[in-house]
Amino acid sequence: MTTATAMAQALASGEATSAQLVTAAIDRARQPDSAAVMITVTGERARYQAQASDLRASRGARRSRLDGVPIAWKDVFDVQGTVTTCGSASHLHDEPAVVDSHLVRRVHNSGLVTIGKTNLSEFAFSGLGINLCFGTPANPLDPELITGGSSSGSAVAVARGIVTLAVGTDTSGSVRVPAALCGIVGYRASPGRYGPHDFAPLSATLDSVGVFATTVEDLAALDRVLLPTRPRRRPLPLRFVVPAGEWSQDTTAEIADDIDVAVAELRAAGADVQFRHLPSLSTAQSLMDDIGTIVGAEAYRLHRHRLDSTMPIEPATRRRLESNTHTADSIGPVYAAMSALRAEFAADLDDATLLCPTVRRMPPRAADLQSDADWYDSANAAVLRTTMVLSYLGSCGITLPAPAVRPGPRTGILLSRPSDDDMALLDCAAWVQRVTNPTIGKSPTPPPHP
Numbered sequence: 001m002t003t004a005t006a007m008a009q010a011l012a013s014g015e016a017t018s019a020q021l022v023t024a025a026i027d028r029a030r031q032p033d034s035a036a037v038m039i040t041v042t043g044e045r046a047r048y049q050a051q052a053s054d055l056r057a058s059r060g061a062r063r064s065r066l067d068g069v070p071i072a073w074k075d076v077f078d079v080q081g082t083v084t085t086c087g088s089a090s091h092l093h094d095e096p097a098v099v100d101s102h103l104v105r106r107v108h109n110s111g112l113v114t115i116g117k118t119n120l121s122e123f124a125f126s127g128l129g130i131n132l133c134f135g136t137p138a139n140p141l142d143p144e145l146i147t148g149g150s151s152s153g154s155a156v157a158v159a160r161g162i163v164t165l166a167v168g169t170d171t172s173g174s175v176r177v178p179a180a181l182c183g184i185v186g187y188r189a190s191p192g193r194y195g196p197h198d199f200a201p202l203s204a205t206l207d208s209v210g211v212f213a214t215t216v217e218d219l220a221a222l223d224r225v226l227l228p229t230r231p232r233r234r235p236l237p238l239r240f241v242v243p244a245g246e247w248s249q250d251t252t253a254e255i256a257d258d259i260d261v262a263v264a265e266l267r268a269a270g271a272d273v274q275f276r277h278l279p280s281l282s283t284a285q286s287l288m289d290d291i292g293t294i295v296g297a298e299a300y301r302l303h304r305h306r307l308d309s310t311m312p313i314e315p316a317t318r319r320r321l322e323s324n325t326h327t328a329d330s331i332g333p334v335y336a337a338m339s340a341l342r343a344e345f346a347a348d349l350d351d352a353t354l355l356c357p358t359v360r361r362m363p364p365r366a367a368d369l370q371s372d373a374d375w376y377d378s379a380n381a382a383v384l385r386t387t388m389v390l391s392y393l394g395s396c397g398i399t400l401p402a403p404a405v406r407p408g409p410r411t412g413i414l415l416s417r418p419s420d421d422d423m424a425l426l427d428c429a430a431w432v433q434r435v436t437n438p439t440i441g442k443s444p445t446p447p448p449h450p
Contacts, residue, residue, distance in 0.1 A: 067111025
């Protein structure tokens with residue numbers, strides 16, 4: 001599978017042009033089986049941007065390492081001249097965006113080429129990836145299974161090779177979950193890492209930008225483009241904590257085996273891996289179980305007007321909004337405890353990296369969920385249970401494909417660190433990927449030191 005880094009090298013050496021890469025990406029995006037993956041293909045603008053990139057290359061004036069590489073965006077970001085649908089029929093007839101979102105502009109100013117916008121769960125308010133208006137993207141590992149959501153189209157666009165980089169958003173797991181279920185890498189950045197959020201919100205408190213790729217090296221390359229300044233690296237101890245309790249024990253046998261294999265491989269490569277209880281994690285989960293979630297409360301406040309209007313919304317979206325009718329009034333203690341619990345979470349980890357399954361069950365069949373509303377709703381809660389509590393604790397996180405120890409679909413190994421510790425997370429994840437998936441890189445070496 002081609003990577004963004006490999007594309008960048010081909011562009012830098014003159015082995016390929018941006019026009020060639022972008023034309024191929026547009027062709028893949030317009031294939032009939034990509035119809036549910038892409039909501040909009042911006043072919044004309046992409047070809048113009050590619051031509052401009054090739055002209056810069058001919059003059060030795062490339063704007064960044066990734067100048068000329070194609071990229072796609074979850075359809076909650078404004079791209080000039082396109083309607084931002086948020087995956088909902090209720091926005092189909094909105095006016096096109098007048099300007100790009102600031103993050104889209106920053107990427108374009110670094111030379112990357114937008115080929116279009118990707119599908120998602122309606123309003124980004126589901127972890128399953130099902131969409132009744134624009135179609136449900138097929139899981140590349142098994143077309144009958146859910147992709148996970150909400151950033152389903154972005155995950156599938158990378159997993160199928162339409163693009164090598166795609167941007168999503170992650171509030172409760174909307175990048176980490178679909179990346180895990182589609183067998184690729186997904187990164188939830190710390191909220192605000194790339195500046196103020198001007199994409200369509202779901203929960204202003206917990207929304208964050210996320211990126212899909214096939215390697216951590218590609219994530220780091222885009223991160224370097226998006227950050228105006230680079231924080232200084234520091235020595236990173238190869239210490240991991242697998243949380244005791246439901247996060248590692250309430251899993252299917254296949255996923256438990258994946259974690260056991262990953263732990264054995266990391267220990268063999270020299271890492272210290274401990275299994276222990278994290279009080280902050282248990283307290284946060286109990287608080288949300290007893291009272292409700294910030295995401296549910298803020299999504300209800302944002303979209304409650306739709307419950308009493310003629311705007312078309314999906315039945316599952318309506319059920320989830322209605323289930324949070326009273327959460328908005330009772331959620332105060334969850335907000336009040338958040339800051340202290342985030343500090344406690346960092347102290348509990350003691351500079352180790354949290355390691356656990358991204359999801360705890362193998363993905364169900366999409367058709368089965370659509371025929372059973374109760375199963376649909378319980379599956380949605382289950383697929384987000386781990387990632388949602390880590391979002392509440394402010395964690396940045398990267399999901400990596402589980403070691404290839406069995407045939408068929410795989411899920412992910414989730415690495416998480418406290419908020420704003422993204423550089424350490426990226427370094428750690430790169431090392432872990434080299435250990436657990438050695439075919440994608442060189443033999444494991446320690447993360448870089450200052």
